[in-house]
Amino acid sequence: MPGVRPCGRRARRLWGRDGAAAGARGAEGRVSNKYGARRVPCGLEGVPHTHDSYKESARCELLQLAQLAGEISDLEVHPGYDLVVAGMRIGRYRPDFRYRRAGALVVEDVKSTPTKTEAYGLRKRLLKALYGLDVLET
Numbered sequence: 001m002p003g004v005r006p007c008g009r010r011a012r013r014l015w016g017r018d019g020a021a022a023g024a025r026g027a028e029g030r031v032s033n034k035y036g037a038r039r040v041p042c043g044l045e046g047v048p049h050t051h052d053s054y055k056e057s058a059r060c061e062l063l064q065l066a067q068l069a070g071e072i073s074d075l076e077v078h079p080g081y082d083l084v085v086a087g088m089r090i091g092r093y094r095p096d097f098r099y100r101r102a103g104a105l106v107v108e109d110v111k112s113t114p115t116k117t118e119a120y121g122l123r124k125r126l127l128k129a130l131y132g133l134d135v136l137e138t
C-alpha cells in the first residue's frame with residue numbers, strides 16, 4: 001500500500017514501546033512489534049500511519065470520528081515527550097494519542113495486560129512528575 005508509513009518509527013527503533021529494542025522482522029519480512037502483532041495501517045484522514053495493534057487502530061479511528069464530530073480537537077498520534085531528569089535525558093515516552101476535550105489536554109495510551117510493563121509504569125510516573133499530565137488508559 002503506497003503512502004503508508006509507520007509513524008514515529010525512529011523513536012520506536014531506539015526505545016521500543018516500553019524501552020526494549022523493537023522492530024523485529026517477522027517471517028514474512030513485515031515489521032512486527034515485540035508482542036508479535038503485525039503493524040496495522042490506519043488513517044481515515046491526514047497522514048497515513050500504522051499502529052501496534054488492532055485495538056489501538058480502532059481507537060484511533062474512533063478518535064478521528066470524534067474529532068470530525070467536534071467532540072475533541074488537536075488530535076495527534078504518537079506524540080513524543082522527552083523525559084529529562086536533572087539535565088539527563090532518561091528516555092522518551094510516546095503515548096498513542098494526545099488531543100483536547102473541552103479545552104483540557106488528554107494524553108491517552110491504549111493498554112492491555114502485556115503492555116502494562118514496569119517500564120511503562122515508570123514512564124507514566126515521569127510524565128506526571130515532569131509535565132503534570134495523567135495518562136488516560138483505554
Ligand SMILES: [Zn+2]
Binds near residue numbers: 042049050051
Ligand atoms: Zn491511527
